[in-house]
Amino acid sequence: MPMLRGFLVLVLFFVLGESVRLLLALPVSGGVLGMVVITFTLMLKGSVSDDLARASQGLISVLVLLIMPGVVGVFFTADQFSGQWLAVAAALLLGTFLSVLTTLLLMKAVTARGASDGE
């Protein structure tokens, strides 16, 4: 029961997010809008109820189950993208290498500067 109560809160925030998306014709999914609103609500409130924490943990722990139907599609729709595999592979491998490099260098530089400013 308590977990279902938390689930109801999540569903309400999702419905709120979907409503905002549809009313304002935003190109952002209702789930993300609901997530932003619930994060700010919790920051204002300063605490999270046990029910809500438990429901969110429960859902997050089965996320893999929820995304699996999407993943399986790779094997069944792959031929739609034949001829573009080189582009896809290069974008994923090289792109990820560059973005990891960017993140680490930027974080390192700003942290180092912040530390010397503080002294």
Add this chain to the structure above:
Amino acid sequence: MESELIARFQALPDTLATTPILAIGLTLGAFFAGNWLFSRIGRPVWLPPVVLSACLLSGVIAVLAVDYQDYQQGARWLTVLLGPATVALGIPLYQQMHHIRAMWRPIVVTLPVAATMAAVYAVVIGWALGATPEVLASLAPKSVTAPIAIGITEQLGGAVPLMMGGLLITGVVATLFVDLLARLLPVKDERILGFALGLNGHAIGTARAFEISHTAGAFASLGMGLTGVFTALILPLVFRL
């Protein structure tokens, strides 16, 4: 009499596929089988349980000759929960927020640049090599956690299956590249490594970060959550141009 029974037996998968319960049962079964297999082979970082489960599930769907569209239709009963599950990501994000105070400057500077570049590098490289707009829209959210990325891809007009494949590969290679570059640059600060893992490698990177330390895991969760929100809000606006 006997041949009738065989005919009925052969029609079984198709008949069952008209109800959602087959799709739900197969998905649940593959989920647990994948998790079991994952712990049996020693929990390798480069082969997350979702890949194992998805391979098993695809194999079973192919063997049973269940129509993929029928399966998707039935699995809607599960995927409809992705909306509330995305909202649920806000709770750990709120719980990790206090880490921003400890390192707000590097985070505020790095997040917008790095999260944007994660998408830009992929789209520019893909575009230069002749990928179609649909493929580019599927590659753009590659560093975003899956439930949010599905929402983004649908808004951009990409293909969810291709995006999911790219997402998993990105998570795995981001983890390998962070380990490699941490040694080469070198970067030793666990907070930076964690943040980089979460920002680039979403849930797969975050799982790796929790192996480094609890601090790294906390910063990875934060990086993953902030990247998801930031990318979801910015990418659809930019992509329209």
